Structures are given as C-alpha cells and as structure tokens.
Amino acid sequence: MAMPRLPDQEFETQDIMINMGPQHPSTHGVFRMVLTVDGEVVRDVVPYVGYMHRGAEKLCETMDYRQGIGYMDRTEYLANFNAELSYVMAVEQLMDIQVPERAQWIRMILCELNRISSHFMFTGAFGTDVGVFGTAFTYSFIQREIVQDLFEEITGDRLMYAYFRPGGLAWEVTDNFVERVREVLTQVKQGLKDVDGLMTANEIFIARTRGVGTISTEDAIDYGMSGPALRASGVDLDIRKTEPYLYYDQVDFDVPVGEHGDVYDRFLLRVEEIRQSIRIVEQCLERLRPGPILPERMPRMLRTPPGEVYIRTEAPRGEYGIYLVSKGGNRPYRLKIRSAGLSNLQALKEMTVGQYVADAVVILGSIDIVLCEVDR
C-alpha cells in the first residue's frame, strides 16, 4: 500500500501532524489519535485514550454488589447484558450460587440479542466510516431499535438494563417473550439482508477494506486482541467455545474465523456472527422451560467470602473480563475490568502505519471500540 516516494534530492517534503479527535466524526467517541502523515500516507500514529475515564473500578469498590450492576452497564453501553453477565458471574462464582436453568437460558438469549444489536451498531458506524452516506447507519439502527424495543419491554430501559442479578434475573420476562423474540429475529434477518446487500458485495466497499489494516496472527495474539478482531486474523479463540459458560456447550453454533486479518474479514466475521447469534437464540427459545429465575435460598444481602476470581466472557467486542478480589463483606475489595477495546486499540499503530489517512479511519472503525469500555 505504500506510495512510491520521490527521491529526496528532487523534492523537499514535510510530514505534517494531524490531530484526529477527540472531536471528530469517526473516532467513535472521545478518542484522539495524532497522525503523522506524509501526503496521504500515515507514518506514525499516537493514540490517546482516557477522555471518558470515570473510575468505574474505584466506584464499584465503594458499592455493594447490587449497586455495581448499574455501573457495568455504563462501562459497556453497547453490550450491557454481556458486561452485566461477567459481573454477576464473578459474584456467583465467589458466593457459590447455583443459577436456575431458566435464568441461564434467558441470559443467553439476551446476551446473544445484545451481540446482534452491538454488531449492528458496528455495521452502521463502519458503513459511515467507509463513506456510505447514512444508509448503512439507518439500516442498522432500525434493527437496533427493534431489539431495544424488546429489551425495553423486558427490562424497562432501552440502554441501561440493570437486569441481571447475582443468582439470576431481576424479574420474570414478559408473558409473550418467546413470540416477541421470534418476531424480532424475523425482522433482524430482513435487516441483515439489507445490510449485507448494501455493503458486502459492493466493489467500492471491497476496494476500501480488502487488504487494509492487516495484522498477522502472531501480532494479534501478542497484542492481546480478542473477539472478532482477533478471530479475523485466523485465531480460533471464542470463549463461548473454549471455556463455555452459561449453556453455550449445549447449543450448536459455529465460530467464524477470518483468514487475512484485514478490515474486510473483520466486517464479514461480524456479519456472520449475527447469523450465528440468531441460530443460538432460536435454539435457546426451544430449550426455554418455565421455572424459577432465582435460586430458592438466596441470601437477602450479597456477601462474598474472601477470594478472587477472573471471569471472562465473550462480549461482542472481545473478552470482557472481571477480576474480582473479595476480602469478605458486601462490596468488592478490588474490581478490575478487562476491556477488550483497550487491548484491541493497542494494535492500532501496527495496523495503521503505512496506510492512507482514509484507511486510518476505516481501521479504527473495524476494531469497533466503545470508548466507555476502553476508558472505564
């Protein structure tokens, strides 16, 4: 991709620095990268994060386990259920709580639907990054709205669900839950067809994404990337398969793995993951039986014995880990959120240097960061 450079003696060229962000339409939040460009070619990238740092970890250390759930929503606002899941699973693991079967299935359905809505956010924002004027964005947002309507019916909120509890769920789902989910899935399938038709085969889209921002398998692992960004580089690492939690070992789904580690693979992979998520939800719906949603003996006050646990789940953006250290009592002694975005973002320089300015935006979009999750 490098442009042939003119010999130095003929031309004096000067690299200029461009400050992209924190206010820039395609930095997906308040992220700043300082690009050193030689004409249109990026020679260096210095990313700056931290504009959204709110000290979620410290805040959670001052709150009891129930109060912390709401803060998990706010660290990962596109995949809230996945974030909550890691947190409540960590508490359950320390407290040794058995979660009833129905609650697990519902959690799984909601997490996968959340993955769908999060990936739709990606397709929309990514479409805008490569320059489709808003069409990909609206197509995707219509689907997101449909999923969020369902979430609102169940949890009462469109974005900050605060619905999972250590031990199960806050309350029972609505009576028409199964029919509603099926309805949502039908609409999502249509929406996926639209997004797919709009972008996947489009020659300009392919030209903009293929072979751009490649990262090799070894580098991707070395940088600690996770999720679709890692799998696009050919690493078959999906925590749902390698260390199944919930009932992921009882449902049938495939983990799409990329081959070239470029932006196009990352896009295709996420589109495919939406399909797989639909598959998982459909299987979950068949397995869903009536039953309790909280264990019978549930302590009124959540207190953990001393101990520590590192829970990892596969959130849409990658591994969302919770490292919970307890020294007894009703609040965490230390809570560390392992954010997928932070690790994925580290590889930005590796992917961007040598590409064009326009590609820098596309590559950043393809990592699919949520700055709230990166900065916590």
Added chain:
Amino acid sequence: MRGIAKSLLTTLSTFTRRPVTREYPDVHRPIPQRDRAFPLLLWDTEIDEPFCTGCHACERACPVECMTVLMKDNPNHTSQGGSSSRRKIIDKFWIDYARCMRCNICVEVCNFDAIAMNNTWQGHELSVYDRSDLVMDLQQLLAQHRAGDIKEWVAQ
C-alpha cells in the same frame, strides 16, 4: 459492478418501503408497562396518605445518593385518633432526577411498595432550564400517582 448494482437494488427496495420514522413530539410511541423513567412515590388512596414511611431503605441503597428522606410521626396514626396503621410517615423527600441513574434498586428494596418507576411519558419529558428544577420534592413526587395518571409496575 455487480456489487454496486446489488447495492443500488437494495436501496431501491428500501425506497419503496414505508418509512419507520415516528414523528416524536406529535406521535408518542406507546411505552411498555415496565418502562423505567424516574422513581416517584405512590399515594395510598384508601387512607389518603403516602405509602412511604420514610424508612431510609431506598436512600441507603441508592448507588448515586440522589435521595434525601426525612420522616416524622404520623399525625393520622390510630393512636392519634386517625385511621392509618403507619406509625411513622414521610415528612420530606427529595430525589435529584439529574443524578438518578434509574437502576430500579430503590423500588426493589422498598418494603412498603411505596416507590415505583414512572412508566409514562411524563417521566421522560422533563426538560428544564435549571438543574435545580430537577430536584423533586415530596409533592411533585406524589402528584402523578395521586392524580391517578399512572399505573405503576413493581416486579413481583
């Protein structure tokens, strides 16, 4: 070029579909019963007083400390010749809606079912020019349920 043609056909197919826009201020989407806007207090119409006894449970459980509760002896208690079985009753109650994170914990910890999340559009359309106007006092918190404008939903 086939791909571009496919893109064009896709957009053409959506061109013929109905727009999904809801023209918001004119058309209010029906919001589900479980919708969580902001917490408000409930009014016991039988005895004509709030359910809330000012027990501070919600205040203590609030993660963002947006509530301030003061209790008093109930003048309407049976021992005082009234009709209420509540010995203590709420005296003053403030909720700072600007700070509330709508986590529903106050509703869950309430032993008297005295607080519920607003599930009407009134609970969402709260634009004001001054943040201090978002600090709701007891009368404002009770008004909506007292007027019967709300069918509250409390889990279980």
Added chain:
Amino acid sequence: MNNELFGFEINVWFDALARVGIIVGFMTVTVMALIYIERKILARFQMRLGPTRTGPRGTLQSVADALKLVGKEDLRPRMADPWTFELAPYVVFVPIFLGFVILPFLLDWHVRILELGLLYFVAVSSVNIVGWVMAGWGSDNRYAMIGGLRAAAQGISYELPLVLALLAAAMLAGSLNLNTIVVAQAHIPYIVWQPLAFFIFFVAALAEMNRPPFDIPVGESEVVGGPFVEYSGIRWSMFFLAEYAALFILALIGASVFLGGWAWPLGEELGRWWQLVLVSAKAGGLIFLVFWVRASVPRLRIDQLMSYSWKVLLPLTFVQIVVNGAVLVYDWPDVVLLATGVVGLGFLFWVTDRAVRRPRPRPALVAQSEAAR
C-alpha cells in the same frame, strides 16, 4: 443595439443584466429545491421521512436553512490568509454560474447560444478547482489543506475523461454548439451509440461535483468537510450553492448531450411546454440517479480514485474517440459505435471487478509483498 427578451426589445446592457438577474434568482430557487428534494429522496432510501416540520411537508426547510446561514456570523480563523480565505467561495461559485450561459433548456430558451458552447462550459467550469485549493490553503487548517489538495488532484484528473467523453458525442454531431447537438439527436439519442462515453461522463461528472462515491475532498468521516471546514455562514453556503448548481448544470448537459435534450423522442414540432417537460424529466432522472448512488455506495480512496481515472477511464475514452473518428472518416456503419460502446463497457466492468477481487496477501506475508512491490 437592442436585443429581444421575452418578446420585448431592450437595450443590450439591460438585457444582459436582466438575464443575469433571472439566472441568479432561478439558480437560488433551484438549488433550494434540489436540496429539499435530495433530503427527501435520501430519507426515503434510508426509510426515514426527511424534513417534515418547516412548512407543509417540510418544503420550507431550505429557506429556513438559507436564512439561518445568512444570519450566521462570518468567521475567519485568525491565522487564515485573509484574501485567499475570503475570495475562495467566489472563485468556486462564479465559474459554476457562468456555466449557465450555454444551457439549452429549449430551442429558444437560453441565455446565449455559443457556437463553442461545450468548450466554453468545460473551460469555465474547471476554474473552480482553483477556488477549492484556495479555500484549502487559506484556511490554515490541516484537514482543509488535505481536502484542498485532494480536490485539486481529483478535479484535474476527472476533467479529462469528462471533456473527452463529451467530445466523443460532439464528434458525432459535428458541432460544439449544444443546440446543434440536441437537434442532431432528434431520432436517436447518443446514449445508444455512445453508452461507454455516457457512463464515463456520468462517473466523471460525479467526481467533478464531489458527489459520492467521489466526495473524497469533503469526506465527512476523514477530513471533516475538507476545504470548507473553517467556513461558516454565507461563505459556506456559497460552496453549497456551487455544489448544487454544478449538479443541475451537469444534469442538463448530460441530458442534452447524451439523452437528446428537448428534441428526442417527440421532435421539435411539439409545443415548448412538452419540450420543457422532456428536458426536466431527463435531467431529473440523472439527478435522481446521482442521489441514488449517493445513498448506496461508500467513498473511494484517493489513490483508487486517481488510478481509476488515469488507468481505466482515460484510455477508454481515447479508444472511443479513435473509433468515432474512424467511423466518421471511413464511413463505417453506426453499429460499430454501439459495439465499441458495449465492448468497452464490458471491459470496464471486468477491469473493475478484477481490480477489487485481487487475491489478498496472507498477513504473515504482508511485509514481503510490500518489499517486492
């Protein structure tokens, strides 16, 4: 020295002034209408409603926007070059408006019919590139500078295929007078004989207007508006006006040169109102196509854009021109034109397909292939 305008005999100077006034007024209204229509059409492509709240069905939205823009403060960054910065909008705006002079709405509805109309148009309209560069340079903003230089590169690269594609059609008509070209298409429009030239004209026109997929100089997600990132208020609106005026002009030129303008398919004998309907329908169709493309395709990258122009479009237009010349000189049958067009289009599509479906290097081999290149 009197001229006739709408049946009145008036002095040449008054005539000229009146015509300029009519153009500017007409243009402003047209641009407002175009913006409104574009927003509505784009909205429907995206399953939205578009503007609804200003006036009946939002029809006054553009007026409201224009009033807002006029009312805004005219800002200039302190470090900007005052002259370049403030003159740039005019340099972009005036050449586009000059293009109006030769538009053949009808046989006798026009500002002036020039014998070298087409040449005049391409000569005048390419001046606005200077304005873009001025805006980019004068703003003292790096996004603007990158945008301005992109605009220059793109404008110059696509000027050539645009001119040559128009020339291919003009060759067949044997004239650069737009009205003569239209009359020559009274029976068969040139899109039939010159599909390749039409396609190239359309692509190059998109690039000339900085329309998606060629909105690289102003790419929102990359250079945040490019040359006019620092402009506001009335100056910014002049860029906007110029952009939509260019859209209107190029659509009319395309309709006249390739689609037969007012002459095809009903001929000259019909009333002028029918002819006007014809012209509007053809230009409107082209404008709709532009909006449709805008809703559907991503943005190209600058290097892809340049190589597409220089390596694909330009050689093909040369081929077309050579074939046209051979047909005219040696009296080959017209079918040759059609065949060349179809084969050329097929070749163009094939090249495009091949270019994007090149095998990708495996990531581990990236470094080596970079070195080899």
Added chain:
Amino acid sequence: MTTDETQPARATGRGGAQPASPPPPPSFDDTIWPVVDRALAGVTATPERGSLDLIVHVPRDEVVAALRALKRHADLGFDYLRSLTAVDNEDEGIDVVYHLYSTAKRLNLTVKATLPNNDLRIETATGVWRAANWLERETAEMFGVTFAGHPDPRTLLLPEDMTDTFPLRKDHPLAEIEVLQGEGMGYTAEGQ
C-alpha cells in the same frame, strides 16, 4: 480448578457455580502445577488454588524470567496476556497480577508478584507480550507501581500531569458527593 490440557479450564454448563472444594493442603496434581513447576525450574514459585485458575506466586525479581519461561515452555505456551493489573493490599504491599492464557493449549494461569510498599518497582513485561504496554501504563498511573524498562512510561487514562496521586490505591479518597437536595442545602437555597 484448572484441569489438564485438553479440557476447557472451566467445568461447563454451571454458569459460575463451581463448588470451590476446600483444597487438600499440598496436592496440586490435578492442576497444571506440575508442568508449571517444571517450566519455572529456576524460579521460587509457590502455587495457590484460585476459584477458577491456578495462581502462582513469584518473587518480583524473577517475575519476568518466570513469565518468559511460561511463554516459551512447549507444554504451556502462555502466549496471550489476558489482563495485567494490581491489587492494593494496604499494609501487605501491592500485588501485580498477570492473567495468562495459552491459545494453543487452552490453559489459564494467574501469576502474582507482591511488591513491598516501600519499593514499588517491578520489571516490565512488555518484552514478553506487547499487550503489556498499555496495561502496565494503566497500572503504573493507578497504583504508582514503576515498571522498570517500560518503553513508553506516559500516563494512559489520567491527565499527563496527574503523576503525584494514585487513584486506585486504598488510601486515595473518593470525592465527596455534595448533597444538593433539601432545604438550606446546596444551590436550592441560593438559587431560589
């Protein structure tokens, strides 16, 4: 609870409800400890049973050598750094915690090194995994741990000049939430 290589490290389908059996004191034979012990031949490492993964305590001077050995060992191959953080144990010093994963063998391991409060220095792990770069920067600014030899020792999340205080330490105070409600409190009184 970490089992041998072919098994996933977590028992499946129980959703975080793994009964944490009280460990019979010395035996770690059902975990990967024997292999880890062999890999860490030159290092004084002590195992501990964690809730999910095996925890290995390593002296801080040898931690990078240990991590490198763990990464290079053929049967372990911990090539993936999941997380790097620290825990402020107040009087007992600060623990630096590494969560490792092996993409080939699907193994998990937690490595811990304790730093005494009067000397919060540890060698950087950026030479082992590049993933450690930002994680160490974050840990450094949040806990005041110095990672010796770090290639880019700037702050990550905090402002550039906020190097004198360490927010995630236990002695760092939380900002008081000023109470804005009530009569005579906050701006309700002065504003109206």
